[in-house]
Amino acid sequence: MAEEVQNFKVTIDGITIDVAPGTTILNAARQIGGDIVPPAMCYYSKLEGSGGKCRTCLVKVSKGSEKDPRPMPKLVASCRTTVMDGMEVLNITSPDVVDARNAIVEMLLINHPLDCPVCDQAGECKLQDLGYENGALQNRYEFDRRTFERIDIGDKIQLHMNRCILCYRCVFVANQLTPGREHGVLNRGDHAEISTFIHNALDSDFIGNVIDVCPVGALTDKTFRFKNRVWFTKPVDAHRDCPTCSGKVTLWYKGADVLRVTGRKDAYDEVDEFICNTCRFDTKDTADWILDTPTPISDTSVIDSNHYHSFAIPAVIQPDGKLQEANLEQLARTEKLK
Numbered sequence: 001m002a003e004e005v006q007n008f009k010v011t012i013d014g015i016t017i018d019v020a021p022g023t024t025i026l027n028a029a030r031q032i033g034g035d036i037v038p039p040a041m042c043y044y045s046k047l048e049g050s051g052g053k054c055r056t057c058l059v060k061v062s063k064g065s066e067k068d069p070r071p072m073p074k075l076v077a078s079c080r081t082t083v084m085d086g087m088e089v090l091n092i093t094s095p096d097v098v099d100a101r102n103a104i105v106e107m108l109l110i111n112h113p114l115d116c117p118v119c120d121q122a123g124e125c126k127l128q129d130l131g132y133e134n135g136a137l138q139n140r141y142e143f144d145r146r147t148f149e150r151i152d153i154g155d156k157i158q159l160h161m162n163r164c165i166l167c168y169r170c171v172f173v174a175n176q177l178t179p180g181r182e183h184g185v186l187n188r189g190d191h192a193e194i195s196t197f198i199h200n201a202l203d204s205d206f207i208g209n210v211i212d213v214c215p216v217g218a219l220t221d222k223t224f225r226f227k228n229r230v231w232f233t234k235p236v237d238a239h240r241d242c243p244t245c246s247g248k249v250t251l252w253y254k255g256a257d258v259l260r261v262t263g264r265k266d267a268y269d270e271v272d273e274f275i276c277n278t279c280r281f282d283t284k285d286t287a288d289w290i291l292d293t294p295t296p297i298s299d300t301s302v303i304d305s306n307h308y309h310s311f312a313i314p315a316v317i318q319p320d321g322k323l324q325e326a327n328l329e330q331l332a333r334t335e336k337l338k
Helices: 025-032 095-108 126-134 169-177 209-213 277-282 302-306 328-337
Strands: 008-012 015-019 058-063 087-090 157-159 183-186 193-196 219-221 234-239 248-254 257-263 290-294 315-317 323-325
Touching: 008 025, 015 025, 025 087, 058 095, 095 126, 169 183, 169 209, 209 219, 209 257, 257 277
Parallel strands: 008 087
Antiparallel strands: 008 015, 058 087, 157 219, 183 193, 234 248, 234 290, 248 257, 315 323
């Protein structure tokens, strides 16, 4: 008879939860949800080995475990640190964590250009959100920012290395989803950059997923570039019978036109199932798809400003004082009388 696995109790910002042994602090916080979930720019649950690069998910372990209650001497990366029974963790309730996160965001923005007005990632960029929540009002960096030329790495993908924060997500995608990897991190220190070997093209059938996993606008879809702002589009979940992948995607509409196709993402902006290049780039007609439902959008997202799940018919007050549902013509007449 198999021995029953005993769960661990971990407390994060005063909230206690039971989790399985081997769970990281970040994933334990995600099971609780809400504001106590640390941000993560490099960790991606679907990519093996990801995490530990950006340091935005640092937390303070104020109690190691029931057996050894000593606090950990330094802040730890929650995406790479597993919980222990009785562990107590501080995230947004720790001034040390808040100060460290502010400093990390400032460091990430040292070389990042102010491309938000022209960047296709604006509106769904996690660095943009971090900069708003934890960024300083003024950059103290006095030296010139590093700059790179834009590179076409394939006929559908463009690399803006100026925007890259070296999270390695695209490298893990190439390692784990494609038969041969042709790009990676070259050089070291301030000269480190994502690039291909002698500008080889990325042409594997699943390489388009580097666009979905990139947390900033460093890897962009050339078929969507400059066509529209994401908050003016309407995302709809759809599927098709694809022989290569699951065929489950999100279609981004502007009117009746499909401007782009992406993988379906969860609440943490991670793709549920990776899709092939055919679904992503070559099937941008509604007739190619079976539409499912409008894509759920967080009410804190700028995309939600133009995204409606339902429409409640308004009511007008009748002469007898009773409320009655109004049709659109009656509502229009009422508005004109005002």
